[in-house]
Amino acid sequence: MKKKTLLIMLSIAVCVALIGGATMAWFTNESEATDAVFIAGTVNIKANGATILGKKNYNNITPGDCFIVEYDIENTGTTDVELRTILDLSWNNDLELDNVFIIPHPTTNWVLYQPEDETGPEHPVYVYYMGGPVSPEDIVKLRLVVYFDGEMITRELSLQ
Structure with missing residues (x-):
């Protein structure tokens, strides 16, 4: 019986020592945590003004005229970007926008969504580039076909 009691006491002493040692290690442990550094790129887009392709006179637009308008859009930031924009359909006179049709040129990777x-022309038109992300310093051309419907327009127009 003394052997059993001695074994039980020894087992209890070992368990207490293990629990005490683990608890002391838990509270006295130190760890050097290094700073977590995140570097974010910058997004910066530069859109150069509209260029009318071809040798068309856009100062005196007549019904039925069709123009290709081109914008150079450059990623001047430090990270790849997905391009999208909103078209602001406005003119420098009281032209009814229902008479003007705008579509992306078929040779570009742009789509329009409304x-x-x-x-209707009073609501925004969203333009998305479907050619994938644009890398820094890359230039993408946005070409739009602008058509002035001949049967719906009855007077001369001036493009803004």
């Missing part, structure tokens, strides 16, 4: 519940 939600079904927000159609």
Whole structure:
């Protein structure tokens, strides 16, 4: 019986020593944590003004005229970007926008989108570049075909 009691006491002493040692290690442990550094790139886009392609006179637009307008859009930031923009359909006179049609040129990777519940020239038109992310210092051309409907327009126009 003395052997059993001695073994039980020894087992309890070992358990107490293990629990005490683990608790002391838990509270006295030190760790050097290094700073977590995150470096974010910058997003910066530069859009050069509209250029009318071809030798067309856009100061005196007549019904039925069709123009290709080109913008150079450059990623001047430090990270790749997905390009999108909103077209602001406005003119320098009282031209009815229902008579003007704008589509992306077929040789570009741009698409236009206007939600079904927000159609019409008074609502924004969203333009998305579908050619993938644009790398820093890359230039993408946005070409739009602008058509002035001949049957819907009855007077001379001036493009802004």
